[in-house]
Amino acid sequence: MESLIFFKNFFKAFSKVRSLEEKMLRIGLVLATALILIAVLAPYIAPYNPIEMYIGAPYTPPCPQHLFGTDSMGRDVFSRVIYGTRSALMVAVISAAFAFAIGIPLGLISGYVGGVFDRVVTLIMDALYAFPSLVMALAIAVALNPGGSASVFSIILNTAIAISVVYIPSYFRVIRATTLSVKENLYVEAAKAIGAPPFKIVLKYIAPNAVNPAIPIICMNFADAILTAAGLSFLGIGLPPFYPDWGVDVSKGWKDIPNGVWWTSFFPGLMIFLATLAFMLISDALVEYLNPRKERLRP
């Protein structure tokens, strides 16, 4: 029911642009859709092979042949940026899926069961939450990727896991709070009274209420995952230098700046910004949109 109302409002938001939130939501959705299309259609959009060297002269400034110029190895920056969308979105999707799959059940169970279990889990989650996320992701990424030659996919997977660990507490906190408040409702008490098994109560009566608060977090998780993954590869942890990835490219291109070559780092950085922005806009608009305070404005 809750989620039905959500989707109703969601489409309403799309049909009529009224408030800032709705504009933010629209821009965010358009950007996000564009990113997904770019990632899927990368081979058709990118004019060159992103890892092929000396396609153009090294350090060619942006020109019609090379929209975003070429890098130190003469690779086409535009093609690399297009392909970079893939690893960014992949990390985002995988980490969101992991964090979602662990954080939400944990929040539901912890909130519903209560007692010592709840307290211990909450304490651990609070500690994780307070801990600087990049440091934690860094530590986990290092532990998972002990160096050497790992496949690109396993590096992406490990990076995503590292980020998801950081994000579990966000889901946990919101879902636990929702569970605690819904648990007190009469219909849950009634279900308990007629002897419905706890598993069923959580799934049927409590979980649907967790849908709305979880949606903005998923978007925020996406945004943060893109940003954190870019940060990790900027630091040189994770993907190998040849791989087309925004963070990797910024960290390489950054060294060209003293020579006046700005395009090798500017464009991949811009993409990180736009991709993060897309999901942040959606998340921020949705938080406001789903805020019950808005309803209170009615007489």
Added chain:
Amino acid sequence: MSLKKFILTRLFLTPFMVLILLTLVFFILRILPGDPVRVAVGPKLPPEYVKKICHELGLDKPIIVQYFDYLWSLLHGDFGKSLITRRSFANELIDRFKASVELAIASIIVAIPLGLFIGDVSAKYEGSPLAHLARLFTVATYSIPVFWLGIIFQVVFGIWLGILPITGGPPPMVKYSVRAITGFTTLDCLLNGDFIGFAECIRHLILPAVTLGVVISGIIGKVSRNALVEVMHLDYVTAAKARGLPEKIIHDKYIFRNALIPIITIIGLQLALLLGGAILTETTFDYPGLGTYLKDAVLSRDYTVVQAAVTLYAIMVAVISFIVDIIYAFLDPRIRY
């Protein structure tokens, strides 16, 4: 509960929080797959040699024993020995930490006023174009990769305009010429009356501090806007309006004062992050802080240094959350009484 009792209880709980964080750090670094020593010293070394190093560093003991060894040596302020240099690195760690503290203070000086201003504007003029602009600023700064912003600043101010140095942190010439009193180079310059050195330090602080400050101001702005808006609609604000209180009193004593708690929380969280060294910003500006130290240790797989640096972060997080809670108690009588 009296204030004293609250502080004592909280003080009592802080070691537990530290313990949880340390345990988390230890096991995350140890339980996950991969043999740290082999990676650190290189896979080509003969196994007997690796064994010898492991034994030297106590890494061949059962994990639980290692865990207690780790806690025990921490209690003595012993961070262990580097896997790579096999020397104690506590001094270097503290030195790097102090540099990060300087950057943290400088950036928080930028971030707090800017963030509160942004948050205030977007809450006060809710619905106006100005508020929308402030709102978009917070979303944009949240989304901007800090290293990219740093690079842009470097290009604009360091290369095009050529007015500020693109590297951060106290220049070595100043650092090693000034007599160390506190270990904080900027402060030492001031204490020694070396104003040229001081100015040099500040010049090198500006770009990293502004970069970090802008990004963090967005987060502070976002949180404070939400907190202010939330309080603005509460009954006691309407009641205060109905009582004919002037706008300023309502804003300061009724809205801002009550919105402070989430704002202080986020500032505390950000400060913990900063004090531990903002890894990305420090890397961008080649700033010799804890962040770059951690990064270098990670890249060279110097596992004990990583563990020590992360431990320092954990302690910082616990200490700051303790301080934040104490501030809460002063701000909110519901906690105090």
Added chain:
Amino acid sequence: MTLLEVKNLKVEFVTVSGSVKALDGVSFTVNRGEVVGVVGESGSGKTTLGLAILKILPLNGRIVSGEIIFDGRDLVKLSEEDMTKVRGKEISMIFQDPMTSLNPTMRIVDHVAEALIVHYRLSKEEAQSKAIEALTAVGIPENRVLDYPHQLSGGMRQRVMIAISYALKPKLLIADEPTTALDVIVQDQILDLLKELRNRQKTSILFITHDLSVVADIADRVIIMYAGKIMEIGSVEQIYYSTLHPYTQGLLKSIPKIGSNSDLYTIPGNPPDMLNPPPGCRFHPRCPFAEEKCRKENPPLVEVSEGHYVACWRCVK
């Protein structure tokens, strides 16, 4: 004699789903020293009425037209600056939920003292001692004045709100469901306190409530509101004993009576959707006597006997 005269007041709210006419042409008067009860279901616009008189409507609400003549001045035309001088000092308001109407980070004595400093320019010490005087007058023990709101019970907090009014000596007090959130015994105490305030300071009270039985206890006259419109105005006797409007009759029938075995009466149907109010008389979909005319034309509020007004086609023939 007349302290407040509201003429044809219209208030509108802009919401996500459209605009709502929360008050649609409301007119009434309040005399000096008089207690007027405003009765209606939730959503009838009675709270909006209080906020509109003080001009503290939420951001999305505004006064569309009408006059609010208070003590010879039209508040609608008054500047925001002059309005702050009216608020609290001349018209004060107490709210439904005493748990949330005090600033949690301020001592209760400061709530009173602060208002005194702002409106009467007293020194800190004077304001403090006057505040303590007012608080003890409403029954708060002197050793509690330095407490914070969360240390007090709901009834005590409502007393603090009344003490602020008591100290500021306003001419009109708007009490928006001041007893709804309290339990019955405390309700009586608060009602007694309000009566005392009226007797001592000759304060007029606009008493907003959904509860007709509370009104009988305190009010001189009663205004019955439904869906943003006034249905009936009369003295307590007129409303209770010569009830004219079917809605008022329904309300009276739904008061539980001690010793009665029959089921509690409820007015059939639900309050109208304020986004799309029904045409004609707003009450007609729930009215047992509704006729063709009621569905089409809105009945005017007319005086049918001395001081007894009603808006119903059955009474205007």
